[in-house]
Amino acid sequence: MMIESLKHLPRPQLSNAELSGQFTDLAPALSARQAIIESARCLYCYDAPCTRSCPSEIDVAGFIRNIHDGDINSAAHGILKQNILGGSCARVCPTEILCEDACVRNHHAEGQPVKIGLLQRYALDHMKFASHPFTRAATTGRKIAVVGAGPAGLSCAHRLAMLGNDVVIFEAREKPGGLNEYGIAKYKLVGDFAQKEVEFLLAIGGIEIRYGQTLGGNLRLKDLHGSFDSVFLGLGLGASRRLGLTGEDAPGLLAAVDYIAALRQADDLTQLPVPARAIVIGGGNTAIDIAVQIRLLGAEEVTLVYRRDAAKMTATGHEQDIAKANLVSIRTWAQPQQVLLDKAGRVRGMRFEKTRMEAARLTGSGETFDIPAEAIFKAIGQGFDCADIDGLERDGDKIRVDDQFRTCLPGFYAGGDCVAPGQDLTVQAVQHGKLAALAIHRDLMAKMEAA
């Protein structure tokens, strides 16, 4: 995938093998012995806080006990029955604000939670099932369309298939996985794990994926309405927000997610354009991801600029530490004011205005400073990029759903990042997909009974 906006920039100095070496597992897997030692640390709490804090309701204490008892398949089954994408969640979940934050071993003298994420990964890396661990119920004769083969859509499809329904997934891109395939930092989901996980998920049967199906393009909601019994929208948030500045489309300025997608898809990392100096705008995990990865590719100076203080960044402390460990400079209390261009009209830096809080409102101070850079990466959030959801009521810029993930249109359900409220977490999307599937199935069965 070519990154048009940066094609004038130089290519990395290192060889492909050396570059690939930079993108190995951020948190290496546990060995068998480490897993046993770590699982022994679990207190097997009753009404365990880790379980209560898992968005996908995994029985954490239960699966850790299975690992400790040497029963890896039961551990894996326990995880997967709640979260069929437990393998990627084990790698990408911000456990430091979820289960591991809740772990009682954080308390007092110990101050060290059980490594729940790594144990979950251990169980799923080492499970050995002769066939797919879940079987399909007797066929219901219902056919459901799922739009989007990201975590929400895949989770929904798997659960629907399990309940005996047939599913067709419509995916805009050429591969399934959504953000797991295109959006997660390369060192968090390494190699082709995302594809392997989808292959595993699909092995339950009854799920067909059609690629290159763009909602608002060659795919219309009303067509789906006619051909399927129900529709689940797991659209994600495909469009990057705009800064609203002159020069926004100049060469050198692009959305972080586009670069990350290109990086994740690149077979030869030496072909990626890499700026010597880069600016990242934003305070979320995507901002950290791009900043760290561009450093790993060889950028000399990477400055992450955020308009408030570090505590307000949505990137967790753990994420910020990763950035600091990779020598990313983090500048707070500044907002973009002007894209600085050279004579050829390419990015040469950015002018920022210092900010401060005034009467509980963020305000520009009028004082500015320039940061020179050959590339600027926007990581200021995502929104919708499809035109065909006009019939759906919104909450802000997200699709409004009820507690059963029903949209305002009968037969249409939605979940994942595209609905409100969402935490924009993979694990949350998986949970939405699962719960929406249960709701869809229940509604369809009720309808069949009534008929």
Next chain:
Amino acid sequence: MADLSINFCGIKSPNPFWLASAPPTDKAYNVVRAFEAGWGGVVWKTLGEDPAAVNVSSRYSAHYGNNREVLGFNNIELITDRSLTINLREITQVKKDWPDRAMVVSLMLPCEEHYWKNMLPLIEATGADGIELNFGCPHGMSERGMGSAVGQVPEYVEMVTRWCKAHTKLPVIVKLTPNITDVRLPARAALAGGADAVSLINTINSITALDLDRMIALPVVGNSSTHGGYCGSAVKPIALNMVAEIARDPLTKGLPISGIGGIGNWRDVAEFIALGAGSVQVCTAAMLHGFRIVEGMKDGLSRWMDEKGYRSVAEFSGKAIPNTTDWKNLDMNYQVIAHIDQGSCIQCGRCYVACEDTSHQSIAQHIEASGARRYEVIEHECVGCNLCEITCPVEDCITMVAQDTGKAYMNWTQDPRNPRREAR
């Protein structure tokens, strides 16, 4: 500085730490290393009639804890598999080189007097300080009418002890098997036979684990296995009780006891001595960690004795016996109630589920507005069983607090609720 030296039924030793009759005391090389490390004495691995016993392979297995620490240890080894001549020569040499250390020789022979009569002078000739009669090994030799097969029959215990006392001037220690209903009976028999002391416990019949693929217990010998003798820290509670049973039995009162069973550190030693042991014997802990553990035992015990003001081992030996009694003498009016220190509680809920599912429903779970859990003792339901305190992973978070009931001591024999109470 506390004096750790002992005189155990006439056998002098610079400290009460002896190595039990077992693989670590099988030959001069090991015993010399043990003495160099500081052990006060050894009971030499059991000698028998020639030709020597023959062992199988493999021999040991273990019962593991959470972190692969060995909780219990199992063996199917027999008595020494080296010739009598070599053993006697080595015992003589080692005793000569280490005159201040206790050298006790363990013996196991068939239940016929001539075997003992012939063997005992040979032992005396080595310069050894005493003999220990192995009436305890529960595997292998017991099938041949020796070891625990003798220890389980008090009449045999008495008979063989008497033969030994008749044929040697050395102190005779009778080693008892725990594989018996009431350990006081063989102890009384030993005393009746003239024993100078008893030592206990020997190992307990055990199967530690199975290879579930092959459907064979461990340790595996070819395509089968057999039960072994269990030792290590898991058996300490059983050993402590048996020591106490003999120590507080009026019929064996004052009979010296060498305490054995799961001893691994100074605290274990202090407990055995407090319940009446005059010396202790160690095997498994040394087999798992080497002879160096004796340093910590010496330092720890002597530091603790200094703190408590005990100048010698004898000063606290048996000190816990008067406080160890029959159930019927316990105070029915004593009452403790659990108290949870909310400041150190980590909300793991273990006390709650244990009490709720299996005990007295005396802990309440409150869910606070923040979602946090709060566990509180329902005091009027609490019977003071200690279960919550035991399940709590935080030290001193749950304490059992003695209540002032205002009632005087009253035991079950005096309790009006007892239909068979003693008449006043």
